[in-house]
Amino acid sequence: MLVEMFAGFLTAGFAPAQAIGLGLVLAVTLDATVVRMLLAPATMMLLNRYNRWTPEPLRRAHTRIGLREEEHVLVG
Template sequence: REAVVTGLRRSGRVVTCAALLLAVVFGAFMTGGFSPILQIGLGLTLAVLIDATVVRMLLVPATMALLGRRAWWAPKPLRRAHDRFGVREDSPAPAPPQPAAR
């Protein structure tokens, strides 16, 4: 649950801003006078806004919370590759200095 909250906290603003930017661009299609382009603009604008709110901010976090640890499952070859080459967010703490032997 902590990973879901952290992921939402870190990516929520980016997803929202990207969705608003795409909605504005697709909404600009509706300023033309050609009917099919107007319909495409409206459809794309609604699709992006629904995707950003309903799917990415409600359904995905709820599904991940319900799945728990099973949401983070990976096949064994991929798990081994990630353990070997994967990127870590926190680096290991440096070893404390050893006192000089007398």
């Protein structure tokens, strides 16, 4: 939806608006595909244990009220 709106700038007769529209279309498309669909999940998988840490005050609160984290085993 956002890409379609920015693509509307490409139909403008004003060259700077067209350049901005093209840049925004490319940036949003690149961010949505490469960064959010490939790099973020791959990084989370590689940093499995380290990207899911609990700050110490929150860990103490969890212990006090009886919540605990379970270790998940990755299959594959």
